[in-house]
Amino acid sequence: MNKQLPEHNNIVRVIGIGSHHGVDRLGWLLCDHLKNMHWPDDIDIQNCRNPAQLTELLRDCDSAVIIDAVITGQEAGQIIALGMHELQLCAGKHSSSHGFNVSDALKLTKALGQLPNNIAIFGISVTDATQNADELSQITGPALQQAIREFQQSLAR
Amino acid sequence: MTEQRNISIHVPVLARVEGEGALDLHIRNGIIEDLKLTIFEPPRLFEKFLERRETDQVIDMVARICGICPVAYQMTAVHAFEALFDTDVTPWIRDMRRVFYCGEWLQSHALHIHLLAAPDFLGFNNVAEMAAQHATEVRRGLRLQALGNDLIALFGARSVHPVGARCGGFYHAPDVNSVNAIHQRLLDAREDATELLRWTAALPIADDHQHFVSVALRHEHEYPMNKGRIISSAGLDIDVNEYDDHFREFQIAHSTALYSLLDEQVYLVGPLARMNLNHDRLPPALQTLLDELDIHFPSDNMFHSIIARAAEIWLVIDEAIRLLENYTMPQQAAVACKPRSGIAIAATEAPRGLLWHRYELDEHGLVCGARIVPPTSQNQGRIEQDIKQSLQAFGLDKDEDAIRLHAETVIRNYDPCISCATHFLRLNVHSE
Numbered sequence: 001m002n003k004q005l006p007e008h009n010n011i012v013r014v015i016g017i018g019s020h021h022g023v024d025r026l027g028w029l030l031c032d033h034l035k036n037m038h039w040p041d042d043i044d045i046q047n048c049r050n051p052a053q054l055t056e057l058l059r060d061c062d063s064a065v066i067i068d069a070v071i072t073g074q075e076a077g078q079i080i081a082l083g084m085h086e087l088q089l090c091a092g093k094h095s096s097s098h099g100f101n102v103s104d105a106l107k108l109t110k111a112l113g114q115l116p117n118n119i120a121i122f123g124i125s126v127t128d129a130t131q132n133a134d135e136l137s138q139i140t141g142p143a144l145q146q147a148i149r150e151f152q153q154s155l156a157r
Numbered sequence: 158m159t160e161q162r163n164i165s166i167h168v169p170v171l172a173r174v175e176g177e178g179a180l181d182l183h184i185r186n187g188i189i190e191d192l193k194l195t196i197f198e199p200p201r202l203f204e205k206f207l208e209r210r211e212t213d214q215v216i217d218m219v220a221r222i223c224g225i226c227p228v229a230y231q232m233t234a235v236h237a238f239e240a241l242f243d244t245d246v247t248p249w250i251r252d253m254r255r256v257f258y259c260g261e262w263l264q265s266h267a268l269h270i271h272l273l274a275a276p277d278f279l280g281f282n283n284v285a286e287m288a289a290q291h292a293t294e295v296r297r298g299l300r301l302q303a304l305g306n307d308l309i310a311l312f313g314a315r316s317v318h319p320v321g322a323r324c325g326g327f328y329h330a331p332d333v334n335s336v337n338a339i340h341q342r343l344l345d346a347r348e349d350a351t352e353l354l355r356w357t358a359a360l361p362i363a364d365d366h367q368h369f370v371s372v373a374l375r376h377e378h379e380y381p382m383n384k385g386r387i388i389s390s391a392g393l394d395i396d397v398n399e400y401d402d403h404f405r406e407f408q409i410a411h412s413t414a415l416y417s418l419l420d421e422q423v424y425l426v427g428p429l430a431r432m433n434l435n436h437d438r439l440p441p442a443l444q445t446l447l448d449e450l451d452i453h454f455p456s457d458n459m460f461h462s463i464i465a466r467a468a469e470i471w472l473v474i475d476e477a478i479r480l481l482e483n484y485t486m487p488q489q490a491a492v493a494c495k496p497r498s499g500i501a502i503a504a505t506e507a508p509r510g511l512l513w514h515r516y517e518l519d520e521h522g523l524v525c526g527a528r529i530v531p532p533t534s535q536n537q538g539r540i541e542q543d544i545k546q547s548l549q550a551f552g553l554d555k556d557e558d559a560i561r562l563h564a565e566t567v568i569r570n571y572d573p574c575i576s577c578a579t580h581f582l583r584l585n586v587h588s589e
Contacts, residue, residue, distance in 0.1 A: 019224070020318055049306075049317045050224070052268060056303055100272060104285065111288035112296060 012152055013061040013116075014045045015054065017068040017102060022133065023126045026069040029137035030124065030144055037145055043152070051105035058109050063118035063155055065148055068102055069133075070123035077139045078125040079147055087121055120151045162186065162554070166561050178573070180564055181411075182544075187553050194541050194568065196412040207516075207527040212238045212496060213323050215516070215524055220318045222529070223574060225268065228261035228309060229507030230529075231322040232383055233514045236503035238324050241518065242494045249487040250326040251383075252480045257312045257322070258382045258505075259473035259480075264305025264316065265508035266428070266466040269572045270357065271298030274463050277566040278360045294356055297349050301470060304339075304346055308477060311339055326491030336484040343478045350471040351446065357467040358450040362460045367546050369457070369539060370422060371430035374506050380438040380472060381431065381506050388434055389419060390455070397504040400513055406530060414534040423538030426510025427571065428465040429456065443471050459543055462570050496522030507532055509572055533573045543567050 016031030018024050028047045035045050044061070048054050058064055072080060080086075087103045102121075109115045124140055168180040183191040203222055207215050212234075219234050220227035232254060239246065246254075271294070272284045281287040288295040306316035311331045313319020321327050372393070374385035388394045395403060406415040418424075433455035439447075447453070452464055501516040510532030517526035544567050551563045 020221075049315070052272065052299070052302065053306070055299055100284075104283065107283075107285035108288055108295070111285045112292050 010042055010063075011061040012043050012063045012065065012148075012155070013057060014043060014065045014148060015048050015057050015067065016046070017048045017051070017054065017066065019049065022129050023069055023131040023136070024129070025133040026124055026126065026136055026140075027067045029133050030067055030141060033137055033141040034145060034148070040152075043148075051100055051102050054102065054105040055109045055112065055114065058116055059114045061116050063151075064116045064120070065151055066102070066119070066121045067144065068121075068123060069126045071128065072123065072125045073127075074125040076125055076127050076131060077136050079140065079143055080123040080125060081147075082121040082123045084121075087123075118151075118155055120147075122147060164553075164557055164560065166557060166564070168561060168565060178568075180544075180568065182548075182560075182564060184553050184560075189545050189548065189553070192541055192545055193411045194537060194544070196414045196537070200413050204527040204529060207524050210524050211522060212494075212518070212524070215527075216322055216324065217320055219514075219529070220320070220322075222531075224317050225265050225574060226261055226507045226509065227318050228258055228313070228322075229505055229512050230514075231319070232258060233503050233505045233507075233512050234516070235322055235324060236383060236505060237501035237514045237516055238496075238518075239494065240503055241499050241501035241516075242324070242496060244325055244492060244494050246326055246492055247487065247489070250491070253312060253327065253330075254322075255382055256477050256480050257309065259477040260305045260308025260311070260316075262305070262382075262469055262473045262508050263308065263477075264302045265572075266470050267298050267302035267305060269508075270353070270463055270466055270470075271295055271302075273569055273572065275357075275360070277562075277569060278362065278460075278463070294353075297353060301346060301349055301353070304342055307339060307342075311335060323491055324494040324496075326489070328490065330487050330490040333484060333486060336481055340478065340481045340484070343474055343481070346474050347478070350467075350474045354446060354464070354467045354471050355450060357464045358452055360463065362458070362463075363547075363551075364458065365460055365547050365550050366457045367459060367543065369459075369542070370419065370424040371433040371455070372419060372424045372426050372511060372535075373431040373434045374504060374511065375434060376438070378438070380435050380476075383505050385504075385506075387504060387511065389424065390430075390433060391420075391422075393419065397513065398502050400502070400504070400515075400530075404513075404530075406534070412537065414537060415530075416537050417530065417535040418538065423542050424535070425459075425539045426532045426535050427462065428469055428508070428510075429459065429462040430510060431506060432456075432465040432468060439468070439472060440475055443468060443475065446471070459547070459567070460570060462572075498522070509533060509536075509574055511535065531574070533571075536571050536573065540568055540571055540573065543571075 016027035018027035031045050031047050046057055048057055164184040166182040177197055179195040181193045216231050216234050219230035222230050276283055276287045279287055309316040309319055312327055313321040371390040374381035375388040376385035386394055386396060404417055404419050406417050409416055436454040498518050498520045504511055504513040513530040515528040516524050519525045544564050547567050
């Protein structure tokens with residue numbers, strides 16, 4: 001059953017981006033991990049199956065955290081806070097269906113005036129597409145939980 | 158004296174298409190000397206992966222060929238196996254499969270119209286640029302796409318690579334409350350579909366008339382989706398089992414996808430071909446709306462594909478509303494299938510056009526050979542022919558950027574799914 005969300009839009013939506021393929025599942029697995037933890041009522045955790053769906057998920061929230069696996073050359077499991085520019089650099093031409101990637105989806109969301117006021121993009125570093133997503137999610141889960149809590153605290157300041 | 162002008166255009170990676178392809182174009186003195194739609198995405202070997210698999214495993218595996226049209230692959234495999242096993246499904250199963258397929262056409266067409274094709278017609282580089290001036294239309298497109306995805310998930314548990322279909326029916330029947338909720342959303346989407354059709358009809362579409370052969374399924378009384386005979390605008394009318402008597406697939410050097418010819422001629426599959434051959438199967442209300450908008454099929458303008466897609470969106474919303482009205486839980490979501498050896502063949506209409514499957518099953522019911530002919534590989538020859546004809550009509554004296562953009566627009570108009578098309582591998586094994 002879906003969690004009952006507060007009626008106001010002060011929701012922090014945590015969105016894990018991924019697919020069913022290999023280490024690309026990481027965003028989803030991390031969200032599954034986060035769903036098993038205790039969170040305040042205004043945290044809403046969702047899996048996103050493709051960047052085109054991201055615009056819809058960002059529509060009715062004031063703040064959002066986006067989680068996606070990225071190949072950066074850094075050690076696997078590192079949480080990297082990304083800006084739009086870095087995200088664009090991470091998103092190769094072939095990284096997504098129809099060449100429409102997370103960076104494109106955020107640009108579209110912004111053009112539609114639906115971008116939340118506060119947004120954090122956490123890239124989870126992977127070294128290659130064949131890495132074990134389950135193992136990585138176990139390693140990264142607690143640190144990601146802490147990063148989200150810090151993001152939420154920063155909103156209250 | 159006419160100035161000599163040589164142009165070489167190389168588009169190394171085609172944008173806003175699924176998969177990896179390129180275009181090479183050489184123009185000398187106003188004549189196209191060479192033109193190649195190069196498909197270099199590596200072969201994905203799906204047909205080999207399917208060997209030694211049981212039929213229900215095949216149905217889940219073929220869904221992985223495409224993230225946009227998995228239902229088409231699943232339904233074609235299901236119909237092939239059920240034809241071999243002499244399986245009679247219930248009217249409920251037949252109807253719900255059509256709804257399942259409606260969801261796929263809806264999300265795929267909405268994606269293509271708004272995110273991929275419309276920016277070309279309106280002079281934008283991408284949908285984000287277009288959204289700044291056409292936010293209402295883009296929001297509507299995203300709403301329609303989401304509805305299509307949810308319709309797929311209703312039966313398939315998830316919209317990308319769904320897992321609900323099986324030989325004989327579905328693993329699970331959706332409950333009445335879930336169906337009623339989506340039925341209400343479909344009713345609400347009727348207005349979106351009508352406005353979308355009006356919008357596409359008003360797009361500045363080039364007057365580009367060409368001669369081509371349309372190929373699609375034809376059903377006795379329905380707009381074709383899951384079943385029918387294969388017909389063409391050139392008079393072909395065959396059973397799906399006779400496909401190999403008329404169609405020939407072959408490999409060429411510049412493409413990792415097979416080419417396909419009908420009686421040695423290139424041909425078109427997809428929404429415009431379907432609409433050209435089946436417009437008389439549209440519901441009267443849609444025919445009236447098309448008349449009102451002065452849209453008439455058959456059309457020999459390939460750019461009318463975007464209007465055909467919008468009309469099909471209207472159709473599938475109407476179909477899904479009709480089929481889900483007064484929904485009740487079935488006694489059974491699937492009937493029993495009894496596997497046996499033999500050749501299993503079927504064709505259905507994927508969003509991008511005719512999709513044909515052939516499987517050979519052994520005495521244990523395992524697949525020992527598979528052949529899959531997707532729409533994009535069938536359209537390759539037609540796309541190249543279209544680029545040549547369309548560029549000549551457009552004017553080869555235009556500047557290079559304009560020529561490049563026009564050629565890309567022609568390609569994107571087909572909504573090519575290169576990832577679907579590159580699944581074969583011809584292996585010549587020499588063993589000593």
